[in-house]
Amino acid sequence: MYTMETMRQEIAAAVEKVRALKPLAPSITNTVTVNFVANAQLAAGGTAAMIYLPDEAEALAEAGSSFYINVGTLLPIYRETVPLAAQKLHALHKPWVLDPVAIGIGSLRTELLSLLKNYPPAVIRGNASEIIALAGLWNLSGGTETSNVHGVDSTDTVQAARLAAISLARFTGGAVAVSGTVDLITDGRQAVCSYGGSSLMESITGCGCSLGGVIAVYSAVASPFIAALCGTAAYNFAGREAERHAAGTGSFQLAFLDALYNASPKDISLTQFTPEEV
């Protein structure tokens, strides 16, 4: 169990370590936001590499310090690549982050997300509807059988996903980050709400996906809970900062990357978050 104070210390340490070590966090991710994911990982201080083919997934699971799997825009080859990557990461005990984007749409996504239950990720990041649907797919408390995911957007509130998040975290032994206006991060034993960000984050594509990639970077140097919290706090800091400089969604995206790149360990560790009951 972390105190608020040790959380802040661990976050600051994670930010510093990533900038010093530049850990490689390879990704299998969607084509829509892949550039943003890579640039966000670099802005946080990590190293990015994206792949599609099965044996490349294995090679990068070995080469990387952590890994990111985002099931956003599935291609046929993912049927082979995603299971192999997860198996390899599991065998190597490497932390990896799952973003169950658009869960419920299409048979391959359901097949892959079901199978990933066997190789639990260190961190699951999603919006409320995705977290609820994943808990449902994995037959855990708080989940529902049918997904409320509307395309790629959530129709549930973060608090509605609280039980699902806790049961997913308990099942994986890792952490879950539910993204929303106020974000919820839990490892199943404790939870915090993280504040900040900007409403403009929903008016550009990729804040969720790239947060998953950045959490993967932090997972290379911190516990799943601290990595999830650190990534979320960094995004809440950068979002708030970017909003001050933005004249619209184009300049917001630019200012967001600038803020993420310039964020100090203190900037991120001193963002507002509060303990939540579990």
Next chain:
Amino acid sequence: MYTMETMRQEIAAAVEKVRALKPLAPSITNTVTVNFVANAQLAAGGTAAMIYLPDEAEALAEAGSSFYINVGTLLPIYRETVPLAAQKLHALHKPWVLDPVAIGIGSLRTELLSLLKNYPPAVIRGNASEIIALAGLWNLSGGTETSNVHGVDSTDTVQAARLAAISLARFTGGAVAVSGTVDLITDGRQAVCSYGGSSLMESITGCGCSLGGVIAVYSAVASPFIAALCGTAAYNFAGREAERHAAGTGSFQLAFLDALYNASPKDISLTQFTPEEV
């Protein structure tokens, strides 16, 4: 038949409705500009979701209010996905927008574009050469057998595509938007020329593709003709506005998204357009 005045009213209404309803307009689109398409759809007020797999196309054809098919960078799976999407949209009577990018290059593109004649789109958007080539492929007046498409760029003028645009619109019962220095929009019964924009729009990639995606968003709440005109007018407004703030193509792209995001119903409906004989 719309008067100039009712066109302006309908455009303003479409812009407002989209911002209020945030309609989902899923896309099958190319990997080069997919991020720009999504961000432009969001800036206009819509919701974006991109997919590659056949059953996901069907699921999103059902979930979405409209759809966008851009044949820019074809992948092997498109042989299954594109026909299924079009059939489903046709069966559901949902409006969808076709961008016949690079028509004439490769056998799969020709095969798919030929087949799409059976499931006519609500709006076709392309440059002059693409519109002429599509009319040719579909054996309609104004088309030519061989394409003058040079890579992805037009070698014909918008006025040269006038007859092709009209015959395509009459065939589909929808609308056609021909993009160029001055844009032509027609539903086969009436036509307008839309003015504005910026020469910088041809110096960045994706203005055409993302306009198709934005027209798909407007198609969710307006007739094909108004949607095509509204999207084109929004682009002409945003292009002109962005040019005033741009110091080059990088800052132009950013300023363009900002302007699209900030454009009011009045800004868009009061852009310059004039009636054209049909």
Next chain:
Amino acid sequence: MYTMETMRQEIAAAVEKVRALKPLAPSITNTVTVNFVANAQLAAGGTAAMIYLPDEAEALAEAGSSFYINVGTLLPIYRETVPLAAQKLHALHKPWVLDPVAIGIGSLRTELLSLLKNYPPAVIRGNASEIIALAGLWNLSGGTETSNVHGVDSTDTVQAARLAAISLARFTGGAVAVSGTVDLITDGRQAVCSYGGSSLMESITGCGCSLGGVIAVYSAVASPFIAALCGTAAYNFAGREAERHAAGTGSFQLAFLDALYNASPKDISLTQFTPEEV
């Protein structure tokens, strides 16, 4: 053999010719940076078109003035597309640029890069580790059997890749550009070091990939050596210029495209470069 003075004249001429002729330089390239590649090619004055399918590669090899093959994020179809493109380009004697990104990772990349030895590119661009590994794969002096590529990043210095670059250039009869803090360009008979740029270029994704695409554009109007040098000098100019305007990695990317778009023949030809012994 060029003198420093004739190099500067040829560079200025290449920049001017590209802006006048807008040559089409189609690409097979990775999904991470494909948008940046296209926008950089446009900013330099060229025309871009990206494809995945075998017969489209052949069609664009014919339509284009040059070509760019970047093996960054391989897809299964590349097994057919890449060899066909290279064969066609070879048969047509068209200059093409190879970027051996991530050489050593995965069997398909190794298979394709081995095979490309039979259809030598006009220019090879890579970081030091990639150049050393490619020379190794092609059994040329200066290469090593095992790759030191870490994900997509170099772990070797540019000077360490000097012999490999020279032997690759002698083998292909073209040129090699080794990117690093100081860049090395050689055609096997002479070599120069090119200075400038910015450390921020490594903090965003795609400077290497898009440089390959821009060199392909210049290859349409200049010798491989001049094209490689011209592209590298343009990047060193734009990087230095952009750094002056950047408040972080987001604004750097924008300012970089602006600078590339605005760079005059003089700006690029007068960047600092010095002769190196071969």
